[in-house]
Amino acid sequence: MFPNKTTFQLNRKSKQALYLQLSNTFIELIKSRKLLPETKLPSSRALSENLNVHRKTVVACYEELLLQGWVESIPKKGTFVNANLPELNVQNFTIENRHKKTNNTGFNFYHNEELVRKSPEKKEGFMYINDGISDARLTPAEDIARIYRRICGRKHIYKEMSYGSLFGNEKLRKTLANYLNKTRGLSVSYENILITRGSQMGIYLSSKLLLKKDDLVVIGETNYASADTTFLQSEANLVRVAVDENGLNTKEIEEICKKKAIKAVYVTSHHHHPTTVTLSAERRIHLLNLAKKYSFAIIEDDYDYDFNYNHSPILPLASHDANGNVIYIGSVCKTVAPVFRIGYLISSKEFVNEAANQRRFIDRQGDALLELTFEEFIKNGDLDRHIKKVMKIYKTRRDLFCKLLEEKFKDVFFFEIPKGGMAVWLTLHKKYSWKTISQIAYKHQLEIGEWQRYDIANSKHNAIRIGFATYNEEEIYELIKRLSKTMNEVKLLKKSL
Amino acid sequence: MFPNKTTFQLNRKSKQALYLQLSNTFIELIKSRKLLPETKLPSSRALSENLNVHRKTVVACYEELLLQGWVESIPKKGTFVNANLPELNVQNFTIENRHKKTNNTGFNFYHNEELVRKSPEKKEGFMYINDGISDARLTPAEDIARIYRRICGRKHIYKEMSYGSLFGNEKLRKTLANYLNKTRGLSVSYENILITRGSQMGIYLSSKLLLKKDDLVVIGETNYASADTTFLQSEANLVRVAVDENGLNTKEIEEICKKKAIKAVYVTSHHHHPTTVTLSAERRIHLLNLAKKYSFAIIEDDYDYDFNYNHSPILPLASHDANGNVIYIGSVCKTVAPVFRIGYLISSKEFVNEAANQRRFIDRQGDALLELTFEEFIKNGDLDRHIKKVMKIYKTRRDLFCKLLEEKFKDVFFFEIPKGGMAVWLTLHKKYSWKTISQIAYKHQLEIGEWQRYDIANSKHNAIRIGFATYNEEEIYELIKRLSKTMNEVKLLKKSL
Structure with missing residues (x-):
């Protein structure tokens, strides 16, 4: 039996065209088996009179249903619900029930308990x-937004708006190479730089490229917990060494190297996370020498290079790395604000290329407009002035x-x-x-x-x-x-x- | 022998403080073994006279070196190069040589040939x-930048600038839920939505959560190549089924399901990538029924939902998904511009939670300011107007x-x-x-x-x-x-x- 008129609740004030409202109602009826396969639909004239809509609306609706395959048209006989439509397996299929699905998952997926972090619900007054x-x-948001808008108004800016470099905007890479060479004693070119979304993406990419199941990665006995979890996702084995007032105990690392091949050492050399100590010069050189001798990577996460109160910052390990052992990771998230997702991974060209290839499959590319914004922010000296101010x-x-x-x-x-x-x-x-x-x-x-x-x-x-x-x-x-x-x-x- | 005066090339016009220029020179000398361990440094007075700098500069320099551990101070004897400093193992360590490192990698990493895509170098005239x-x-970049700047000027916007939600901005999630429910026949709440950087991140996260080594994922015989590569990174097995004028052959999928457990089917239902055909209504229902019966996930990549020329878009599989089998993926990258990295992954709350936990370790969080910008862009009807115009x-x-x-x-x-x-x-x-x-x-x-x-x-x-x-x-x-x-x-x- 064909549903009665009240089933078709057409809203003439809605933005949705009437023929679409009509065809969507038909689809619901067909899916919910209120209109069974092979049911004949009324003629367009009959339906248009019945519903008091223009006949063209019904014709458009039927064409839509035909195109989508919900109905078929049999010459000289009329329009019928598609005879081959299988029944949608749903108990009590109603709009209300569909809302319940938000709690159902109809498939299995791998749950990774390690990934779970409890963050407290923010409560008023707490x-x-x-x-x-x-x-x-303290974020200079308006200054940054002003640069952003200016950049968006440039004549040929559309060239930056399509699919672009996997490495990040080249201008930013060049400015950053220059900036880091000057301020941190590096000697890199833009080809050594991959622009990331922040330090975490740098750690993630390094982990993906360096570590597979059962590979060894050395970390401190206390360590930045997110790095640990990231390495565990590659199913690597974490080997912990002591951390004292001079940072990671590199003698322990040497002992480990003598026995087993390690793939990487993760180090927050400037201020160890969480204990805030600085890796001593002696250990820095020792670690670099070990990396050379045993061919492992040093993942140097320099998350707070700019934050020194008593003295000038200590040059990173990367500034002494003549053998290509260091993967240097940093970002502007700590110095400007976490909302600006601009970071960098610096290493040999070869490694950076591979990291860029990997990155393509994670989020394709960065935000070239924001990258250009920070290019100006750095080149103009705004970043340095901001750091001075907040420090x-x-x-x-x-x-x-x-x-x-x-x-x-x-x-x-x-x-x-x-x-x-x-x-x-x-x-x-x-x-x-x-x-x-x-x-x-x-x-x-x-x-x-x-x-x-x-x-x-x-x-x-x-x-x-x-x-x-x-x-x-x-x-x-x-x-x-x-x-x-x-x-x-x-x-x-x-x-x- | 202590190096002569010309070794210390101090630049009084440099932005870098003199004491830092001095200490950096010392560090280079110590690292390159031009100053050996246990070498006594000149007294601060002698050095200051020799170099014609203020004595305070030398004192500050020595303090710096002491802090960093390059030298040690022995009471009543003076300042000496740290006796315990190991030699940095570098052949001919010079600034020039350091530049060469850009081509060296001092460690091994896993090279993944599948990830490599050749993109042609853009040539003039081509x-x-x-x-x-x-x-x-056609990108409405200035309109978007205007909204962005306005948002950055809001009084309490700093609340959006720190570490924030793993799921993306809640306002955008709510507006998007509303928008997609209206335009695509979904019935989801904001809790079903994870804001991603684009469709590719949605595919990546789904692949990470659904697939491990040797798991089966079904794709078309022709398929979106980036999805294939993404699944291969989870070491899944790709099972291909035929694609004809009605899209994926779901009968073949059924035959596979009878023999083996599959984890997921990847489908670009609206316009199959690359052949552009639309999955027929019959097969849509068949696929949903199979997903229910065999408990697999349907990854529905609806990358060009808005792009229809002859008729209204066909509602996605997700709009008929009453059993929680569909992971619905989309973005604004195709409709607005790839540079705006805003996409979404929609599924059960449970799956979305897990995807958010996973996402934390990839890039921590999205860009809340851009998310708020698109929230306005969608809510104001700008997005719809833009789509109408470009279509x-x-x-x-x-x-x-x-x-x-x-x-x-x-x-x-x-x-x-x-x-x-x-x-x-x-x-x-x-x-x-x-x-x-x-x-x-x-x-x-x-x-x-x-x-x-x-x-x-x-x-x-x-x-x-x-x-x-x-x-x-x-x-x-x-x-x-x-x-x-x-x-x-x-x-x-x-x-x-």
């Missing part, structure tokens, strides 16, 4: 401890934060004032635990975050990393206040036990 | 055949291109006028080969491109895909002219054989 990120309020602010914040920590928590927290970076490595007196602190802090609207992940290798250091750069003076006082309340309660609790 | 991309000259232009180009092909090459090329998309699937008379044509075309400054890749599965179809949308009227005439010259020569060559 303060969140982070492990060292910049203050977004002054962050230094003040570091000084205040450390002074208050020292004043209030001398008996429970131990730390060195970090010479650079945006975080303090805070060791807790061994009679307390971060777990308890975290629970009590929560009552005082202070979210400590993932304290567990600093102890991922069971190194028993009882320390976490606390960023200071995101908070202004007032916020630092407030944070310390909440931490004081928390620690007072923790101490009382301890006594009462 | 025309390049593409496989269907939009005309960048009219592309239709004219298609008509002209096909008319000329038909007029000039009736005896050598066979094709159907494509109902949508931006390309024609051009089958060559079997007595000719694309290889010869490609070689001769090159003489006429026409680059045919990778004709080989359309025959990747040895399907012997002797056809390639030629995009028409990038060329304006004048360029279409020019292209046809060059192709005519080419074919005339090809025919002569054939006769003379």
Whole structure:
């Protein structure tokens, strides 16, 4: 039986053409088997009269259905629901039920528990401890947007708008080569540079190219957790070496090399993540020599090169790398703002080519307009001026934060004032635990975050990393206040036990 | 012996502080063993007099070297090059030699030949055949840049500038859910949407989550080559089924399912890539039923949904997916411009969550500012207006291109006028080969491109895909002219054989 008139709810105010509303209704009816295969549709004249629409609308609708294969036209007989249409296997197929599918997955996929990170839901009034990120309020967003818009208005800018280089915009690569050669003692050409979306993409690409199942990668006993997870995705084996006040213990690395072939060492040489120490000159040279002797790659993640408070930054390992062992990774995400996804991977031309080929299959290419924007931002000296400006602010914040920590928590927290970076490595007196602190802090609207992940290798250091750069003076006082309340309660609790 | 004065070339006009120039020179001397370990450095007073710099400069330099570990200070004796510094193993370490490293790689990495694609170097005066991309000259770049700048000037925009959602901006996800529900018959909420950098990232993430070594993925005998390569990176086995005028042969898929478990079917249902045919309604339902019965995923890459010339677009498989089998992938790259890296992956909440976790390790997050820009662009109706505008232009180009092909090459090329998309699937008379044509075309400054890749599965179809949308009227005439010259020569060559 053909459905009655009320089934066709046509909305003449809708932006969708009437014939499409009509054909979509037919499709729903056919799919839901309210119109069975071989059912004859009314003639266009009959239907148009019945629904009070123009006959052309119905004709267009039938043509649409025909084109899509929902109906067939049999000469001299009329239009019929396609006899060969299989039934769509759905229980109670209704619009309402379709909404439920959002929770169903009709297929199996590989779940990777390692990838899961809990980030707390942001709650009004809460303060969140982070492990060292910049203050977004200081971002020169309007300056950058102004450059962006100017670039978009250029006459031949359309040439940058289609499918472009896998390596990133060539102008930015050249400016960056020049900038890094000058500021970081590198000696690279633009061909050594792949523009990435940030350091994480650099680590990911390196991991994909260097590591396969059971390959060895050396990391610190404490290490940047995202790097660990990235390497694990290549099913590599992580080999941990000690980290002390001079950074990674390179003697341990040498011992490992004597026994087994390693593919790579991951190092945050400038300020070790998370402990903030700097790899000493002696170990830098030792590591480079080992890399040469044993032909492994050094993945140097120089995520906070620009952040030094007491002295000039130490030139990266890459600046001493005459044998092509270093893959140098950095970004503007820390110095400008994470929202600007511009980073770089620097290595031999050969490796950079392979990384670009790999990158094609991840996200095809970068954002040439944003890349050109940063090309200007760097070349004009805006980046340097911005760094100078924020460094002054962050230094003040570091000084205040450390002074208050020292004043209030001398008996429970131990730390060195970090010479650079945006975080303090805070060791807790061994009679307390971060777990308890975290629970009590929560009552005082202070979210400590993932304290567990600093102890991922069971190194028993009882320390976490606390960023200071995101908070202004007032916020630092407030944070310390909440931490004081928390620690007072923790101490009382301890006594009462 | 301590190096003489001329070794220290200090530039007082340089932006780099003198003490840093000095310390960097020392580091170079120490690394190159021109200053050996245990060498005593001159007193700060002696050096400052010798070099004619302020004594404070030398003191700052020595402090710097001390901090970095290049020298050590022995009380009452003086400053010495660190006795424990190992020698950096480099032959003839000089600045000049460092430049050579750009061609050396000091470590091994996995080379993946499949990833390599040759793209021709662009030459002045040449025309390049593409496989269907939009005309960048039509990009509304200034409109988009204006929105972008306005957004960057908003009062609380800094909240979008730090580390943010792995899923993409929530506002865009909501607007997109609404837009796609209305225009494509989906019924999804924002939680079903992951904002990607484009379709390729959607395919990549799906492949990572669905496929491991030896898993089966079904694709067309002709297929979008980048999807093939992406699946191969997961070490999956590609199973090819026939593609005819109704798209993928779903009966063949059913036969495969009866024998083996498949993980996914990749389909460009709207216009099959490369042959441009549309998957028929019958096969759509059949495929959905198979997916339900055999619990596999349908990766529906709807890369050119908006491109229809004769009729309204056909609703995607995802609009009929009541069982959660479809992963729906699309982007604005084709409709607006590839430079704007905004795409989406739509599936069950559960799958989208996993994809977001995976995405964190690839590039952390998207560009929230650009995402907000497109949120406005879509919500304001700008996107729809833009599509309407360019569709009219592309239709004219298609008509002209096909008319000329038909007029000039009736005896050598066979094709159907494509109902949508931006390309024609051009089958060559079997007595000719694309290889010869490609070689001769090159003489006429026409680059045919990778004709080989359309025959990747040895399907012997002797056809390639030629995009028409990038060329304006004048360029279409020019292209046809060059192709005519080419074919005339090809025919002569054939006769003379």
